[in-house]
Amino acid sequence: MSLWRPGPRKIDRWLWGRVVRRIAGPAPAGLMLGLMAALTPSASPALGAPAPGAAPRPLAVTVDDLPVAGGSLHADAAERRKITADLLEVLARHKIRAVGLVIWGNVGTAADREILRMWLDAGHELGNHSAGHLDYTATAAEDYIADVEAGRAGLAGFLSSHGAALRYFRFPMLCEGETPAKLAAMRAYLQASGQRNLHVTIDDQDWSFERPWVEARRHHDTEAMARVANAYLESLHLSVRHHESTGDDLAGRMTPQILLLHANEVGAANWDALFTWLEDAGHRFVPADQVLADPLFTEPPAYVGTHGPGYWDRLLSVRRDDAARAAARALLEEQSAAWNRGDLEAFCAVYADDATFVSPSGLTQGRDAVLARYRKRYPDQAAMGHLSLEILEMRTAEGMEVSMLGDARPSRVHGLTLAARWTLAYPDKEAATGLTLLVLRPGPQGWLIVQDASM
Numbered sequence: 001m002s003l004w005r006p007g008p009r010k011i012d013r014w015l016w017g018r019v020v021r022r023i024a025g026p027a028p029a030g031l032m033l034g035l036m037a038a039l040t041p042s043a044s045p046a047l048g049a050p051a052p053g054a055a056p057r058p059l060a061v062t063v064d065d066l067p068v069a070g071g072s073l074h075a076d077a078a079e080r081r082k083i084t085a086d087l088l089e090v091l092a093r094h095k096i097r098a099v100g101l102v103i104w105g106n107v108g109t110a111a112d113r114e115i116l117r118m119w120l121d122a123g124h125e126l127g128n129h130s131a132g133h134l135d136y137t138a139t140a141a142e143d144y145i146a147d148v149e150a151g152r153a154g155l156a157g158f159l160s161s162h163g164a165a166l167r168y169f170r171f172p173m174l175c176e177g178e179t180p181a182k183l184a185a186m187r188a189y190l191q192a193s194g195q196r197n198l199h200v201t202i203d204d205q206d207w208s209f210e211r212p213w214v215e216a217r218r219h220h221d222t223e224a225m226a227r228v229a230n231a232y233l234e235s236l237h238l239s240v241r242h243h244e245s246t247g248d249d250l251a252g253r254m255t256p257q258i259l260l261l262h263a264n265e266v267g268a269a270n271w272d273a274l275f276t277w278l279e280d281a282g283h284r285f286v287p288a289d290q291v292l293a294d295p296l297f298t299e300p301p302a303y304v305g306t307h308g309p310g311y312w313d314r315l316l317s318v319r320r321d322d323a324a325r326a327a328a329r330a331l332l333e334e335q336s337a338a339w340n341r342g343d344l345e346a347f348c349a350v351y352a353d354d355a356t357f358v359s360p361s362g363l364t365q366g367r368d369a370v371l372a373r374y375r376k377r378y379p380d381q382a383a384m385g386h387l388s389l390e391i392l393e394m395r396t397a398e399g400m401e402v403s404m405l406g407d408a409r410p411s412r413v414h415g416l417t418l419a420a421r422w423t424l425a426y427p428d429k430e431a432a433t434g435l436t437l438l439v440l441r442p443g444p445q446g447w448l449i450v451q452d453a454s455m
């Protein structure tokens with residue numbers, strides 16, 4: 001699956017070439033700023049105008065880390081209020097009804113509650129973003145759920161005194177659990193407490209531009225401000241493009257989107273340009289309910305990982321995983337069928353050229369040697385018997401890779417290990433049985449066995 005549509009591939013490759021050398025750099029904003037300094041305006045990638053007559057793409061705007069994101073940068077109550085007023089003004093100008101996600105632990109003062117009231121008065125919905133903004137990957141499920149529940153209880157109390165209800169929860173850093181048990185624990189808690197996971201389809205790095213923006217503004221450095229603004233917008237353009245094409249490729253149609261933004265000052269100054277760009281590129285702003293009503297969200301992928309990628313990347317990862325397991329099952333079925341028709345050549349065709357075979361009698365290396373070994377031990381079909389393979393366990397090897405924007409996303413499946421029980425049945429004697437551990441790798445010609453330990 002290609003990361004990008006064919007159109008902008010050239011520019012992306014050009015960017016990538018520069019990014020890979022800087023991948024160990026500090027924050028994504030720093031990365032992007034350095035990158036943008038090298039970009040000429042004419043090389044700036046654009047989403048492109050929608051085809052004439054094309055239906056608009058529904059897009060919900062969600063805003064994280066209320067009352068104000070990057071809180072330590074904005075200690076002054078008047079500044080926090082101004083940022084909020086500016087954000088709300090831009091949302092109103094583009095007729096956007098957003099969902100704001102509140103970190104209840106950051107709602108410390110009457111002025112903070114006043115900021116939340118401003119969001120409600122402007123017609124936006126507020127959802128739970130936990131009390132302490134903990135990283136689920138680094139926190140035990142029990143402690144994490146207690147923190148999320150504290151956030152829910154605090155915000156729900158505030159909302160009910162304003163005649164509003166709480167419906168949504170968003171995972172801090174989008175980390176939903178690095179084990180199946182933790183994933184299930186939070187899903188059960190959310191269901192029992194009546195909160196719906198407000199997924200993010202367009203994950204991005206908008207938060208990382210806040211500090212450079214605020215520093216430039218405080219130094220009245222208009223040139224630096226322009227540079228940060230340009231980088232902020234370009235970074236968002238690239239994220240929108242990547243996630244939309246991933247979703248569309250997966251679904252085979254135009255997918256509705258949920259954009260992640262943060263309630264910060266760089267946003268207040270640049271959302272107008274962002275929303276205008278999105279409108280020109282054929283988006284229509286809709287409430288989050290409308291996007292979540294799409295069948296693609298009925299059964300969220302059971303993605304398990306240490307990082308929090310966007311929704312389509314999760315879906316893609318789970319599908320890749322399923323495909324790898326299906327390929328491994330098919331390979332074993334093919335192998336059994338070959339064995340049972342007495343075709344050792346076909347049976348061994350799924351071993352890699354340099355495969356290693358480990359058995360109690362020793363080590364055999366290379367496909368040809370493995371085939372010779374089988375031929376010697378099983379000279380005819382009577383000796384071969386009838387093979388059946390029962391898969392006992394499969395594990396896929398995958399991890400994270402880094403996007404050009406410094407964003408972690410799931411990698412391809414690089415390999416698969418498989419434990420199975422083999423049984424050889426004979427008409428005239430007792431069956432033989434044992435265990436095998438296989439290591440499989442994907443290659444240009446499909447999946448192959450690279451290591452086989454049979455006992």
Ligand SMILES: [Zn+2]
Pocket residue numbers: 064065129133172173
């Ligand atoms: Zn957050």
